[in-house]
Amino acid sequence: AQSVTQLGSHVSVSEGALVLLRCNYSSSVPPYLFWYVQYPNQGLQLLLKYTSAATLVKGINGFEAEFKKSETSFHLTKPSAHMSDAAEYFCAVSGNQGAQKLVFGQGTRLTINP
Amino acid sequence: EAGVVQSPRYKIIEKKQPVAFWCNPISGHNTLYWYLQNLGQGPELLIRYENEEAVDDSQLPKDRFSAERLKGVDSTLKIQPAELGDSAVYLCASSLMEGQEFFGPGTRLTVL
Numbered sequence: 001a002q003s004v005t006q007l008g009s010h011v012s013v014s015e016g017a018l019v020l021l022r023c024n025y026s027s028s029v030p031p032y033l034f035w036y037v038q039y040p041n042q043g044l045q046l047l048l049k050y051t052s053a054a055t056l057v058k059g060i061n062g063f064e065a066e067f068k069k070s071e072t073s074f075h076l077t078k079p080s081a082h083m084s085d086a087a088e089y090f091c092a093v094s095g096n097q098g099a100q101k102l103v104f105g106q107g108t109r110l111t112i113n114p
Numbered sequence: 115e116a117g118v119v120q121s122p123r124y125k126i127i128e129k130k131q132p133v134a135f136w137c138n139p140i141s142g143h144n145t146l147y148w149y150l151q152n153l154g155q156g157p158e159l160l161i162r163y164e165n166e167e168a169v170d171d172s173q174l175p176k177d178r179f180s181a182e183r184l185k186g187v188d189s190t191l192k193i194q195p196a197e198l199g200d201s202a203v204y205l206c207a208s209s210l211m212e213g214q215e216f217f218g219p220g221t222r223l224t225v226l
Contacts, residue, residue: 009154036217043118043205043217044157090156101147101170102215104156 002027002093004105012111019063019078021108023091026072033074034092034102035065044090050074052096061085086112116140118218120206126224132194135221139187139208146183147215148191149205157205163189193223201225 007022025031032051036044048059055067065076074091090107094100119138127133139146144165149157160179162170165186174181178197183189193200203220 004156041123041219041222043207043219045217046214049214092156101159101162102157104158106156107154 002029002031002095002103004091004093004103006089006091006105006108008108009106010109010111012113013081014113015083016080019076019081019085019110021076021089021091021110023065023074023076023105024072025074025091025093027093027095029095032094032096032100033065033067034094035059035063035074035076036090036092036104037061038088038090038107040087047076047089081110081112083112083114086110118206118208118216120204120218120221122221123219124222124224126226127196128226129198130195132192133196133223134190134192135204135206135223137189137191137206137218139189139206140216143208143210143216144186145209146189147207147209148181148189149207149217151203151205151220153202160191196223196225198225 003026005024034049035047038044047063048057050057050067058064063078088107091105092102094102121136146163148160151157161174161181163183181191203222205220206218207215209215
């Protein structure tokens, strides 16, 4: 069984400040981990994914995430927030064997203050 | 490259009425997914198809929900009859086998 917990349903940061969105996972098998972004009235877009290669994963729009097995975490960061980063962010986990379904967290709404 | 297409984008119906959603995946993608996204929640898988075969429908409420992908391309998800609690966004996604999932914009259903 797999699950994801996103700490904080709402995060607010100032423009130019560090963005940190927290994700902890539970998985009985080696996981693949994902971060998706969802803008209003749009589908989910993949930001980045961890598939057991490098533990520090770089994605689009300046985001990156680090897989920490000892902490069962996959937190998303961006050094400097931009107004266009305001959106809903979802962490997801799947197994690493064949076609495995994604299990999503409940999401974190990121607000950027000018 | 065209993305995943869903229609309608919005649907308002009264409870006990039937409703259907349509999804056209990215060309060549053999795997198709239907997800349910409640307000303020992450998506939850309803059903996954490999070509025309439903390989995971364990989360599909089969008393009122049905889905089909007859030719292994586009797909339809139906609810009959709809209940108030079915108000949500229904997302379709597609992928190549074991590949990245690409999501459509979703259909927002409101049941009155």
